[in-house]
Amino acid sequence: MISSQSLKRLAIAAGAVALMALPAVMPALAQTPATPPPNKGDVAWMLVATVLVLLMTIPGLALFYGGLVRTKNMLSVLTQVFAIVCIVSLIWVTYGYSLTFTNGGALNDYIGGFSKAFLVGVTPESTVATFSNGVYIPEMVYVAFQMTFACITPALIVGAFAERIRFSALVLFTVLWVTFIYFPIAHMVWYWGGPDAFGNAAKALAAAVDPAAKKTAQDALDAVTGDAGLIYKWGALDFAGGTVVHINAGIAGLVGCFVLGKRVGYGKELMAPHSLTLTMVGAALLWVGWFGFNAGSNLEANGVAGLALLNTFVAAAAAGVAWLFVEWGVKGKPSLLGMLSGVVAGLVAVTPASGFGGPMGCIVLGLVAGSACFFFCTTIKNAMGYDDSLDVFGIHCVGGIIGALATGILVNTALGGVGIPDYTTKPGELAVGAYDLTTAIWAQAKGVLLTLAWSGIGSFILYKIVDVVIGLRIAPDKEREGLDIAEHGERSYNY
Amino acid sequence: MKLVMAVIKPFKLEEVRDALTGIGVHGMTVTEVKGYGRQKGHTEIYRGAEYAVSFLPKIKLEVAVDAPLVDKVIEAISTAARTGQIGDGKIFVTTIDKAIRIRTGERDRDAL
Secondary structure (H helix, E strand, O other): HHHHHHHHHHHHHHHHHHHHHHHHHHHHHHHHHOOOOOHHHHHHHHHHHHHHHHHHHHHHHHHHHHHHHHHHHHHHHHHHHHHHHHHHHHHHHHHHHHHHHHOOOOOOOOOOOOOOOHOOOOOOOOOOOOOOOOOOOEEEHHHHHHHHHHHHHHHHHHHOOOOOOOOHHHHHHHHHHHHHHHHHHHHHHHOOOOHHHHHHHHHHHHHHHOHHHHHHHHHHHHHHHHOOOOHOOOOOOOOHHHHHHHHHHHHHHHHHHHOOOOOOOOOOOOOOOHHHHHHHHHHHHHHHHHHHHHHHHHOOOHHHHHHHHHHHHHHHHHHHHHHHHOOOOOOOOOOHHHHHHHHHHHOOOOOOOOHHHOOHHHHHHHHHHHHHHHHHHHHHHHHHHHOOOHHHHHHHHHHHHHHHHHHHHOOOOOOOOOOEEEOOOOOOOEEEOOHHHHHHHHHHHHHHHHHHHHHHHHHHHHHHHHHHHHOOOHHHHHHHOOHHHHOOOOOOOOO | EEEEEEEOOOOHHHHHHHHHHHHOOHHHHHEEEEOOOOOOOOOEEEEEEEEEEEEEEEEEEEEEOOHHHHHHHHHHHHHHHHHOOOOOEEEEEEEEOOOEEEOOEEEHHHHH
């Protein structure tokens, strides 16, 4: 009753606004096309970036993880990662893209709607906004690029409960997890109207003279500002997915290894990696692919994409150096696995900061992330006694939190950052907004906390559901035999 | 006829082979094995997880020779395989009852 009344009122108000706006809008529409056509350089770069991000997952992440497990579980990890890519990409085009990147009506703060389910309305002609006024890329490319992010995030979680989860349970968990955790978080962080929506609304406000028109224009600007995800509206910056991808997957992994429990023989038997050679190949592919992940997240081929690429390079290098030397000092030997872990920790940490910070700031970030993640994986994990098989929490969540918070510091132009993006004070161009350290850090912290809570609690519920429906954990005798034979009927190496 | 079986450090295999060829031994069988004696094992650390690895990689070498040659074989192996460090390995000698070359059917000393 109430809702139908308010709907009616809304409709009348909208009609009135439309009528008032009509004379002003009509000539504007006649003069300018809806959006300018995409630039071929941008399109070419985004196609390449999309492929690079897929390379991170298969074979990059699959080999990185696969090399770290014992021979008897190698194929299970490869199969899990590969299956997640196949399943999630289908979910993404079915309803994932729509739930992430459309307006969700009453729930718009948290999740999108179904208006683009089955990619309805997404055509080779339709476009999406980037971060520059007047620059657009084809929506098809954007759908594919974002698809690779949806694919890698649940694949990251696999490392936490590797060597003991039932394959069927993993499949069900993946479907539920992307639906109830990934799509909402991605919507909350990345859904917004785009630069031109802000610019045009701000221009209209500046042009308005009489109070009535001002009020209308202000309402229109508020509507544009309000049509975004919750974390975005808080002002939290996440260039390429520090919260959406890494903190999100990292905390889900931690909860997972608590729910599933330790591997049989953990702490008593030799669980050394079966092939650090393959782990090195995987880590190198992750690094290369990460350029598509971070620099591609700029959505345009320009200087900021170059900045993101360079930041990604140096932060990873710094974190690799940090872990290598800290381990050398503390444990006596510089290990390859340590350096690879450091590089991945650096890549994780620079992800949210890559397009916001400066290269020198990102080197410091890498050094901090490499050292902190070393401490987490070697000391705190042992002290707490959980069995996070491949350190998904210690590297992705811890590195992600460090990176997310540091982004609030490194974005400062005084530290070589690009500044807080502001599309309204100089409508039509990207200006540097006012910077306040406390505000920036608090915005980042709120984004981190909401992600930790949403994914932590949500994943716990989903694990419990899957445990009741299918059973998460494989039987102990099968676990001893190895998941490759028990679950997949194959073995990795037949000599 | 004697079977000389030696367990040596893997990187010493080439030197041992050269020494044996030098005294006229023209065949041997080599196996990659794992084991430990007084050397015990070593520690491996993966991302802070320490594992005590007690079985170390070694090479097991088997040579069948005519009895008079045994002392020279023992001498050649011990000289070539020695580093002076703990873990250099051991040599065992046993007697062979029969030997047959499969291709020709030759027996015993002719088959060596």
